[in-house]
Amino acid sequence: MKTIHALAAGALLAAAAGQANAAEIEVLHWWTSGGEAKAANLLKEKLEAKGHTWKDFAVAGGAGDSAMTVLKSRAISGNPPAVAQIKGPLIKEWGDMGFLGNIDKAAEDDGWNDFLPEEIAAADKVDGHYAAVPVNIHRINWIWANPEVLEDSGVDHVPQTWDEFFDAADKIREAGYIPLAHGGQPWQDATVFEVVMMGIGGGDFYRKAFVDLDPEALTSDTMIESLKTFKKLRGTMDENIAGRDWNIATSMVINGKAAMQIMGDWAKGEFTAAGMTPGEDYECVAPPMTESMFSYNTDSLAMFDVDDEGQQQAQLDLASIVLSKDFQVQFNQAKGSIPVRLDVSLDDFDACAKASREAFDVAMDEDALVPSLAHGMAVSDSQQGAVFDVITNFFNDPDMKAETASERLVSAVRAAE
Amino acid sequence: MPSNVSAPATGERRHRRSLAGHIERVLPRLVVAPSLAVALFFVYGYMLWTFLLSLTNSRMLPQYDFVGFAQYARLFANERWHVAATNLVVFGGLFIVSCLVIGLLLAIFLDQRIRQEGALRTVYLYPMALSLIVTGVVWRWLLNPGLGIQAMVRGWGFEDFTFNWLVDSDMAIYTLVIAAVWQASGFVMALFLAGLRSIDDSLFQAAALDGASLPRIYMRIVLPSLRPVVFSAVMILAHIAIKSFDLVMALTGGGPGYATDLPATFMYAHTFTRGQIGLGSASAIMMLCGVLAILVPYLYSELRGQRNG
Numbered sequence: 001m002k003t004i005h006a007l008a009a010g011a012l013l014a015a016a017a018g019q020a021n022a023a024e025i026e027v028l029h030w031w032t033s034g035g036e037a038k039a040a041n042l043l044k045e046k047l048e049a050k051g052h053t054w055k056d057f058a059v060a061g062g063a064g065d066s067a068m069t070v071l072k073s074r075a076i077s078g079n080p081p082a083v084a085q086i087k088g089p090l091i092k093e094w095g096d097m098g099f100l101g102n103i104d105k106a107a108e109d110d111g112w113n114d115f116l117p118e119e120i121a122a123a124d125k126v127d128g129h130y131a132a133v134p135v136n137i138h139r140i141n142w143i144w145a146n147p148e149v150l151e152d153s154g155v156d157h158v159p160q161t162w163d164e165f166f167d168a169a170d171k172i173r174e175a176g177y178i179p180l181a182h183g184g185q186p187w188q189d190a191t192v193f194e195v196v197m198m199g200i201g202g203g204d205f206y207r208k209a210f211v212d213l214d215p216e217a218l219t220s221d222t223m224i225e226s227l228k229t230f231k232k233l234r235g236t237m238d239e240n241i242a243g244r245d246w247n248i249a250t251s252m253v254i255n256g257k258a259a260m261q262i263m264g265d266w267a268k269g270e271f272t273a274a275g276m277t278p279g280e281d282y283e284c285v286a287p288p289m290t291e292s293m294f295s296y297n298t299d300s301l302a303m304f305d306v307d308d309e310g311q312q313q314a315q316l317d318l319a320s321i322v323l324s325k326d327f328q329v330q331f332n333q334a335k336g337s338i339p340v341r342l343d344v345s346l347d348d349f350d351a352c353a354k355a356s357r358e359a360f361d362v363a364m365d366e367d368a369l370v371p372s373l374a375h376g377m378a379v380s381d382s383q384q385g386a387v388f389d390v391i392t393n394f395f396n397d398p399d400m401k402a403e404t405a406s407e408r409l410v411s412a413v414r415a416a417e
Numbered sequence: 418m419p420s421n422v423s424a425p426a427t428g429e430r431r432h433r434r435s436l437a438g439h440i441e442r443v444l445p446r447l448v449v450a451p452s453l454a455v456a457l458f459f460v461y462g463y464m465l466w467t468f469l470l471s472l473t474n475s476r477m478l479p480q481y482d483f484v485g486f487a488q489y490a491r492l493f494a495n496e497r498w499h500v501a502a503t504n505l506v507v508f509g510g511l512f513i514v515s516c517l518v519i520g521l522l523l524a525i526f527l528d529q530r531i532r533q534e535g536a537l538r539t540v541y542l543y544p545m546a547l548s549l550i551v552t553g554v555v556w557r558w559l560l561n562p563g564l565g566i567q568a569m570v571r572g573w574g575f576e577d578f579t580f581n582w583l584v585d586s587d588m589a590i591y592t593l594v595i596a597a598v599w600q601a602s603g604f605v606m607a608l609f610l611a612g613l614r615s616i617d618d619s620l621f622q623a624a625a626l627d628g629a630s631l632p633r634i635y636m637r638i639v640l641p642s643l644r645p646v647v648f649s650a651v652m653i654l655a656h657i658a659i660k661s662f663d664l665v666m667a668l669t670g671g672g673p674g675y676a677t678d679l680p681a682t683f684m685y686a687h688t689f690t691r692g693q694i695g696l697g698s699a700s701a702i703m704m705l706c707g708v709l710a711i712l713v714p715y716l717y718s719e720l721r722g723q724r725n726g
Contacts (some may be wrong), residue, residue: 065689243672382691
């Protein structure tokens, strides 16, 4: 009994003396699938090495939809977690409502402005102050291809223009394969559409149409051509796309049932899990006309406003761990994305990640770096939903004209403001 | 209840004095009071709150800038809401009618004193034991043209056979009806069977003596006396139809496009994932109005009819 008391007292003393500013912080995130969970665990270990306690609050499902629902209910009840995974314009919305704290201190100490891409850092600031820390960069515009299927169909390379693409699709179809694997869920439809549109319209047009939601751009000839090309893609898919999950579509490419899939670079995780090597067993190539473009999707950890000094310190520590070089390397290798720090070497990464970084640099120079609308980086939730509705309805309704769809885009976006 | 407690005038004094009597009087109210309070708060209180929110400009979180009925105007200008509302009428109507017809026929056939009735009854009733999510997933596989019924029939050699309602935006709503009817008609059968069993055999015999044919007996005597059962069945089916959410999520996910959206899925999407709480609340209130518009006249006519009878 006595020894236990002594031990307990000793432990308390040690805790009080050694970790005056240590605290428990609750972290809401949706990194729950295989590689992602491993990546999240890495962050937890590094935070706990600094003496803080990580209270895990993982909410699976729906690309963060469920997590956001939980976060809102916690915020309404006045009990938000200290840290939450939020992204894109939503960070600003939460900040404007006064929920977020300020981590400028970490940014100054570590010199974030020296190594973060300006465009990406801007999304993590509220009124010019950092309220969130970016973790990674995903590239959306990728085609994942099965080289064996392409070869068997007499197609010698992944198509670089849409005309080439449809010619290749005919050959692949004749050889008995599905040209394009796809899942008929609104966000997947929107992913394919935005990739088609950015190729046809270019970076400036994309920003006008999908960031500013400019009615003129939305009804322009470029938009109509993009919509028509997108609809034509329907014919290169199989009949059973309705409701299919993205990873099932990826497995069709892996199994050699389908030739290609248009999907962000998280698809790489499925190929890796199947024991395939990029460049040999599968290929990652930019979709037609988007070679020098980069549509990005960035995860961020937003810091909520907390009173407790220990928790504030824990938030700052977490932020600087997230942007430390070795964490950036380990985390992004596990997740399939590329580091958000421009000064991190990608020597240990696979070929696709290296290609992604190259495309990123080129796109930055050519002003062709654009936020993905399909992944919540470009516009508010309600406007994104309105765009999804029109795109997915147009894609699934054989009778709807591209002109009608472009007019509906304008009215739907206006109604969602 | 109160009349039981205080009825005998001679025992009144004793009752008042005894603690047991006091408890007996108060206890029922005490026991009922919390659930009543909870119901008032969580059902009617939240209805009121939803209505209030529908008059505000709430987006991601509730806030109280009142904008009158602007959200309702936006709701009725919304393409997707029209699809959802139309779908509910199609789905609800077909679902209720099909369940009633199939349930009644099954009940009449089972009522013919056949062998193994108990086993058959269980077979028909079993789908009700499954959750709608399971029903949805099973039917999604069955109706998937690439691996379900269509693939099977084509495998038998009928290469031209097509049954692709699930992926056809005009027909997808009917797949919801198929799955929901499969799930609920056994339950309606059980209701009707109980109703049929409660009809006095002498009625049949008397009608038969008068020379009425069997179909005529069913049309003129049995069906009218089943009216209260129809009433209960419609009530239960209507609320299943209106709150259908999980079935849609599991079977079609609202797709293709948003072709199979129902008001419940519309409400969920806008309130919880799209940060349009005001619009979502307006749609919830419209759902409530829809329910009331159907149920109140029906309840009124049925209950008045019973009193007269």
